Amino acid sequence: MGPHVPNAELTRHHDSPGDDRMWVHGRPEPTPITVVDYDESWPAQFDRVAARVRAALGRRALAVEHVGSTSVPGLPAKPIIDVALTVADPADEAAYVPDLAAAGFVLVIREPGWHEHRALKLADPNTNLHVWGPDCPEVARQLMFRQWLIDHPEDLARYRDAKLAAAAATNAVGEIVTAYNRHKEPVIRDIYDRMFREHGLLEG
Template structure:
């Protein structure tokens, strides 16, 4: 598990992950932390739980909007655990009925699926039980809360990545790629602190 936990994922540069084709570039805006973000997550989590019932094994607020004080894209990231993300028929129709749309399918990365909600703006990431990526996200969230110097460094990296991606007319996966060196540096520090490297 620790090897999976410390392994970094590289998003493919081709269009293979996109369901329905590569999205058009949209300007990336980094907003100051909004104290309303946790309430937006609760609204979305209630929607997911109402749609899936017991099939939603866990629903967690992850990503930058889950870290108090951190500037972020005003998009709520949610980690949803289901019994088998590859079995889309077991959860996707209910989530679509609840206003989510499948946009990413990554079988090679823990069978990751990503769905989008427009109102409120959210990314719903679907994983399976015991997925190391969910634990990585929990650890990273707590590390940023506990280490303000790394929170500030990450915030600077996000702001710079957004400006560069916007100037180049890139999509959000390229913005994410531009942040990776700083994210990986913070992860390495975090993993060493936990005795995982």
């Protein structure tokens, strides 16, 4: 984890606004949530995306990390590569969005209240590029979670089951991906809390 991330920030769970304010181009249309078996090509797809980001931004890309379910070997996932990009200031969109747009990325989410989070989409390979600032707690959380799932197959299995159930529940009523995230959130938070307790970051 980053050396300057306070424990209280690292262990605090974020609640999304629960409305459409974050969508730059408006709420997306519902599409079926598809969770597929782990694909051995996902690391190579990440490498392609990382190379494109670094080519577009050069030294402005302070870190480019493979996060999310496609970064965990053996874990079923939506076939979308999640990437955590660290820049000097995510709120300074002019410093990075135009060059990423020229490389094929489209800004889709803006969440100033969540560590100035921004998200951009790339079509090929299908990618969510999450933009954060230096020593961001969320990046540290995601990297810890990735390693925890790799090291704890019982939690990987539990998370797999939660993902499949969340996809089924979301598709049954035609909701969008934010609803899928809400359905699996209780299991994710429980795994996070046990991980933090194991690392001595939470009591109880």
